[in-house]
Amino acid sequence: MMKFWMAPGGLHIEPAETRDAKDLARIHGQSFFRGWPTGDFAAFLGDAASPAYIACDSRRRIAGFALIRLAADEAELLTIAVDPKWRGKGLGRALMEAGFADLMLSPARRMFLEVDEQNLAAIRxxxxxxxEAISTRKGYYPRPDGSAATALVMARDLG
Known part of the structure; x- marks a missing residue:
């Protein structure tokens, strides 16, 4: 059964595959100070406990992705990133909603994530x-100037 969700801008969302690792690493590197290497993405994409979703066009050009890790009855959003030219168009929300829909078929009942407390767009x-915010982690994210940002830990029930 092919999983498929609609997304804004004429894109659709589908499960990521190992062959997508290079594109995910590129988009991640455009989105975060310390992007993850292609090999890390390949390892996650080869693991059934790490479902990932890509927003792409009919030619499979990837505009964004979300990567989740499952453990027992919990899910963690490991990372989400959208290509800079696609930001502000609702892709992040569509990726999250596709993940929620897919997780309804899993044992996961709660999702957690960490976000830089200064990333107001993501927090919104x-x-x-x-x-909802449940705690903080001081010094969690490295910054280019050598300082470290505090992460806001957030959680929600999955249904």
């Missing part, structure tokens, strides 16, 4: 999706 999105 997560709050609109039902996440």
């Amino acid at each position: 999105l997560y709050k609109r999706l039902g996440f």
Whole structure:
């Protein structure tokens, strides 16, 4: 059974495959100070406990992705990133909603994530999706100037 969800801008969302690792690493590197290497993405994409979703066009050009890790009855959003030219078009929300829909078929009942407390756009999105702040992690994210940002830990029930 092929999983497929609609996305804004004429794109669709489907499960990521190992062959997508290079594109995910590129988009991640455009989105975060310390992007993850292709090999890390390949390892995640080869693991059934790490479902990933890509937003792409009919030629499979990837505009964004979300990567999740499952453990027992919990899910963690490991990372989500959207190509800079596609930001602000609702892809992040569509990727999260596809993940929620897919997770309804799993044992996961709660999802967690960490977000830089200064990433206000992401925090607004997560709050609109039902996440609530539950704690913080000081010094969690490295910054280019050598300082470290605090992560806000958020969670929501999956249904």
